[in-house]
Amino acid sequence: MPFAWTRSKPRNAAAGMRYVGSEQCKLCHFAICNTYSHTDMSRSTMLPQAVIEKGWLSTPIEFFNGNTNRHYKMVSRGSKIYEAEYELDTDGKEVFNHTEELAYIVGTGANGATPIVRRGNYLFQAPISYYTARATWDLSPNYERNDIGFTLPVSPECIACHAGRTQPVKGREGLFEDPPVVELGISCERCHGPGELHVRERTAGIVLRGRSDNSIVNPAKLPTWLADNICMNSRHSVE
Ligand code: HEC
Numbered sequence: 473m474p475f476a477w478t479r480s481k482p483r484n485a486a487a488g489m490r491y492v493g494s495e496q497c498k499l500c501h502f503a504i505c506n507t508y509s510h511t512d513m514s515r516s517t518m519l520p521q522a523v524i525e526k527g528w529l530s531t532p533i534e535f536f537n538g539n540t541n542r543h544y545k546m547v548s549r550g551s552k553i554y555e556a557e558y559e560l561d562t563d564g565k566e567v568f569n570h571t572e573e574l575a576y577i578v579g580t581g582a583n584g585a586t587p588i589v590r591r592g593n594y595l596f597q598a599p600i601s602y603y604t605a606r607a608t609w610d611l612s613p614n615y616e617r618n619d620i621g622f623t624l625p626v627s628p629e630c631i632a633c634h635a636g637r638t639q640p641v642k643g644r645e646g647l648f649e650d651p652p653v654v655e656l657g658i659s660c661e662r663c664h665g666p667g668e669l670h671v672r673e674r675t676a677g678i679v680l681r682g683r684s685d686n687s688i689v690n691p692a693k694l695p696t697w698l699a700d701n702i703c704m705n706s707r708h709s710v711e
């Protein structure tokens with residue numbers, strides 16, 4: 473379908489444009505950035521120590537799942553958090569123990585959060601998730617009946633929906649460039665597109681012709697069908 477809005481098409485929609493990160497936007501759009509930093513969306517993916525700061529793991533978690541004959545354990549050591557899955561024989565001796573350090577926490581805790589572990593540049597879901605309604609940790613969705621362990625790869629879609637900027641390797645499920653997550657929370661550029669051009673022109677003080685600055689996407693100026701596709705028409709306000 474041909475674009476009817478070519479004349480005002482944002483120039484940062486062109487190929488090869490670069491991202492600069494939300495910190496850059498703060499230099500000039502301080503109020504918006506400040507308001508936005510208090511939203512759940514801006515905190516959609518967290519580092520593991522946030523779990524400790526939120527008081528979600530004040531005591532170690534330990535439980536057994538009879539369906540799969542697996543024990544689970546979750547502990548913090550300093551600012552690091554570990555999840556373990558293990559099996560015991562009839563004498564109570566460990567048959568195996570698989571322990572992994574958490575790398576990221578997906579979710580704000582509005583409803584819950586699922587941790588992710590990193591092995592090399594591969595990301596996997598962790599077996600124990602946080603459930604806000606019960607204020608406790610329990611098996612991640614689908615782990616109740618299946619012994620998935622730490623083998624479920626994190627799809628590019630999964631982390632892309634929940635983080636700001638990610639670096640999945642095309643066609644390789646669970647594999648990412650280093651670092652896998654460049655910006656944790658949903659960033660300004662997820663809705664406004666790459667910011668380098670806009671920041672360069674505004675920093676250089678290039679005078680705007682007319683009132684519109686088409687060096688960056690302004691969803692308010694897109695056709696409705698396209699704007700609706702940007703984060704389900706979410707927006708921030710600075711009342
Ligand atoms: C050097 C200062 C500067 C920086 C850095 C900057 N902006 Fe801007 N931006 C401006 C100015 C000036 C305008 C035009 C006046 C206004 O709308 O406040 C503007 C306008 C905008 C607009 C509205 C465009 C229009 O006219 O429809 C958007 C959207 C925007 N900026 C987003 C961003 C984002 C996202 C970032 C970070 C990637 C960013 N800006 C970084 C100065 C800056």
Ligand code: HEC
Nearest residue numbers: 578579580581582583584585586626627629630631633634
């Ligand atoms: C198509 C986009 C999309 C994909 C893909 C996706 N999610 Fe979500 N997820 C959402 C939305 C939207 C919500 C609801 C946001 C809310 O209400 O907090 C949500 C909610 C959640 C929550 C609860 C968040 C909270 O803040 O309480 C968790 C945890 C979660 N998703 C984890 C995952 C994991 C892990 C994957 C990948 C295996 C995944 N999601 C894939 C969009 C997505």
Ligand code: HEC
Nearest residue numbers: 494497501504505508658659660663691692703706707708
């Ligand atoms: C979830 C999508 C989304 C995110 C994330 C987002 N914006 Fe916006 N932004 C919008 C939409 C939609 C509009 C147009 C409608 C409006 O003004 O609410 C807009 C408008 C703007 C404007 C022009 C209008 C104004 O209010 O001055 C600026 C500047 C802007 N955004 C900057 C930012 C910055 C800086 C960030 C990061 C802190 C950011 N935006 C994050 C969706 C988003």
